[in-house]
Amino acid sequence: MRILSHEIPSAVGQSVTVAGWVHRRRRLAAVSFLILRDRSGLAQIVVKGSPEQLDELSEETVVQVTGTVAANPQAPGGAEIVDPVIVALTEPAATPPIELWRPTVGAGLPVVLDNAPVALRHPVVRAGWEIAAAALHGFREALSGQDFTEIQTPKIVGTATESGANVFALDYFGGPAYLAQSPQFYKQQMVGVFERVFEVGPVFRAEPHDTVRHLAEYVSLDAEFGFITDHRDVLVMLRSAVAGMLQAVGERAGGALERLGVALPEIPVDVPVVHFSEALKIAGADPDEPDLAPADERAIGEWARREHGSEFVAVEGYPMVKRPFYTHPQPSDPRWSNSFDLLFRGVELVTGGQRLHRYSEYVAALEARGESAEAPAYSSYLQAFKHGMPPHGGFAIGLERFVARLTGAENVREVTLFPRDLHRLTP
Template sequence: MSQANSEFPRVVEEVASFVGHVVTTAGWIHRVRELGGLTFIVLRDGTGLLQIVHAPADGPIPALQPEMAVKVTGRVVDEPRAPGGIELRGAIFTVLGRPDGLLSLSLGAPALEAGLDSRLTHAALALRHPAAQHVFRVQARLAEAFRQGLSREHFIEVHTPKIIGTASESGANVFHLPYFGRSAYLAQSPQFYKQMMVGVFGRVFEVGPVFRAEPHDTGRHLSQYTSLDAEMGFIDGPEDVMAVLTRVMGAMLEAAQEAAGQESPLATMPGTIPVVHFEEALALLSDALGEDLTAEPDLAPAHERWLGEWARSQYGSDFLFVVGYPMAKRPFYTMPDLQRPGFSRSFDLLFRGQEIVTGGQRLHRFQDYEKAMMQRGLSMTGLEGYLSAFQYGMPPHGGFAIGLERLTAKLLGLANIREATLFPRDTKRLEP
């Protein structure tokens, strides 16, 4: 019997490449059952499940129990009925760690039977379940593809401060914190910094946490989430930003599908994403719902859901760009649409009737910032560093931000965004 290098444990995903060889792998005991005089053990690690079959002739094995951490050495054989089409035989077990007492959750069933609150409280255990692993494996691929897609578009990754001296999004509440005798805030977005970095690299992106002190207690809001941000210079209009977003989102969906497996279809990016202006969207909603919504300053969640259904029925698309939101609902740095007074050169991307991306073109002249801030009664004090970037020759630019958890939840059909968050932070939860 030939033997592969077994000094360092191979991950379960690799084991299938060594049929006929003896390998060492490691993980947690997922399930144990006796059948026909044989012991069937399912081993789990971060890459998948592996069946191990132990016969009495193989000799004694330790008393195995769920969630015990073990190292296993055995021969890999083909077995179409086993998970992944292979199994390990003649295994030798080394126990590396034992659970103390009874487990608070049972992980052996195909789905966790515990409620969401219990799963979040016992996250250290609940996240081990294959269904939870699947969510965050897909999420990891989304973030990876975002990075790779923008790198192909010649964007540079940057890392900006999360402790800031001035609130970056005037429309959102902020978390205050003491800072060596001064007031500081947790960053609501990297917006100011990524605009400043357009003046350095031209195209930048960031993957990082953002913080919103908004008292929402819904299935789509968090106090901390991961934002996938991008900003690009030398644009002719928001359409250039939307084109990059479309390409990158397509790459992200392909990567997510690869992680999920072809047996679990998720979503595909249409060749062209339909576009509707905010005014037109309100007219459509007014006609469909039988009420005058034409003066509404924003889209309510119910309106987004209706528009998602409309895009699906009219264009066969899960995605819809809504462009031209009212300036009153956009931050001061948003470029106005001079052809349609009162409206902006901004957009949201809806996915299955929910906003997952916000973006648009920004102001790029210092004088325009002075005017915009004066009109809104905003002080320039504390923003000198940011505003100075527009005194050094800033090109027309724009960008977007994707909520990673919200995209993950919508893509996988999860009922609550907390199911797509490792350790959620909201109005009630600060642990674990």
């Protein structure tokens, strides 16, 4: 019966079997050390002398080791395996393209990405995804606990979701189709069915720019729910989702945070909120600016930390001209919207808001943008509104961006298993 390396310290004196990858060999004259890596961590195996067998056990070879556990304060976890019988489960592994046993990653990002199937084995490289996986769990748990229903909606769609730009076209049995840029339309329709829905899945953007923030395919964490008063209810729900994600990361990816030297932020129960017009003043920007520049966002982040002791701050009321047609205007002044961005350490993390919910509002909003509610692109979507939809809203979190912000990764590709972009379609 195999045990994991992290269970070794509690088995001192016993005969145990472990299995994993040869992480590193160190051969001395009188004794050799073999460091074994499994999913739980590292284990030290002590081999008398420097037997020929070790020649075959190159780094990354998969082995099974049976031996006796001995206490040793110098070993990982304070125990090691002595008098081992080592059986290779594979042929000797070829030398990896990056040295996986070094504490830090000694290769640049392109080399890491080109060799992802192996580079991800490095404990520091894989840490990003460990955090992502924990965040996914936390997101679903937080929303399931609030009575949300998970949905899975089509990624092949008949028309571009929100605009014709940056959409991937494909051949669908001889006709045109597209990859969904977001589940926005579907999740709104499903509010009419389940009231509260979330979806975790891929979204696709034919993003023609080569930046550290953009991917052609990423994982979107979407939520949408009905019977709200306004976007402030959406912000409260978003806060609880983010809090759930952070909590799950702390509970399930503590080792990954440690390897990356990252401390988890706290999100206050009441996230400070500032109106867009006020935000421009705080940033010292022109009051007619329709959007916040990166420097403005940093200034607002600084303000929130200074005035509210918070690393998170929401900016509400973004100008309607900069928001999609389904955005609900601010009732007191329709130049502004009932939507928000959530900033984390001065950088945008999430966008959310209240949507229109009356059919007549959609007709007017589309007409105002020179489009028709009768267009095939909108007919199924708007059917939901013809037949009664409650006031509702929602948000979308980009998983890779969330993890990059959390870990301080400069490039979102560092925390993506197999990134897709303008220049990269493999591995």
